[in-house]
Amino acid sequence: MRFSFILLTLFILLGSSSAGQAQSGHCKNVKNTTDMMDCVNRHYEDAQERLNIVFGKILEDKKDKTAEGLKIAQRSWLVYRDLQCGWEASQVETKAVGRLTELSCLTDLTESRADVLASGLDEKGAQHKFSAYPRWMNVLAQDSPDVYWRYGEHIQADLDCDGQDEQIMVGVDVTGNDKINTETGKASYRSDVILAVAENPVTGKPQTSLFRLPTEGQDSVCNPDVEMALVEHPLVADSNSGIENCHVALEIRDNQCEPLTLYWSGEDYQFNPANPGL
Secondary structure (H helix, E strand, C coil): CCCHHHHHHHHHCCCCHHHHHCCCCCCCCCCHHHHHHHHHHHHHHHHHHHHHHHHHHHHHHCCCCCHHHHHHHHHHHHHHHHHHHHHHHHHHCCHHHHHHHHHHHHHHHHHHHHHHHHHHHCCCCCCHHHHHHCCHHHHHHCCCCEECCCCHEEEEECCCCCCCCCCEEEEEEEEEEEEECCCCCEEEEEEEEEEEEEECCCCCCCCCCEEECCCCCCCCCCCCCCCCEEEEEECEEEEEECCCCCEEEEECCCCCCCCCEEECCCCCCCEECCCCCC
């Protein structure tokens, strides 16, 4: 959604708003960037209002210890959302387009969060139903509740060469630091990418392998907005590897640092460059 907003804005800045309006289901009939900013801001406020209503309803239903856990999770999610959208805006040189990028990102993530929470209330119109998720997704959601999984961006491939596809998905884990930065007056946070490779058997609990990809330090990704792509296995050409029939590996890219490649060594998953597991 936010990308259609950005595309529309670019068309406006170039003087061709009619073409851009066809790209978006929102913000039609805008005449300039001020109108666009007002429109996107209204959509963000509407999304935030719905999220607050859904969150309040859930808290009313939870009078036990789970309510406090939900509050903590929601605070962590807000930090993740603001960090992610702030980073996206920082990649845009033009200030006005950067602010539109940030608002569009905030709207998109807020709507998605409201949908996820609403599914727990069985709210009419909720787009996400956990009961409709594949079993491997449910396992990840239950076993790693602090990770904000990107459910709509998973891929599948036979990474371990056993004849069955693995399900692959990434998420973000936000870690807080209670110490206040004396310069900014704010607490510091870091966001690590969590990579999940899940088996999805017909029967039995899906088994998962999780890998933490730090966003700082050696052999890390530079930002949490990563992309996944299937590439040629780095060891296939080695006749002594014993995995000649294993042709696929997974590349994790962030368009800033050197990509990380996850591959099956014949015994376990390894990274190139090397990266520790979770």
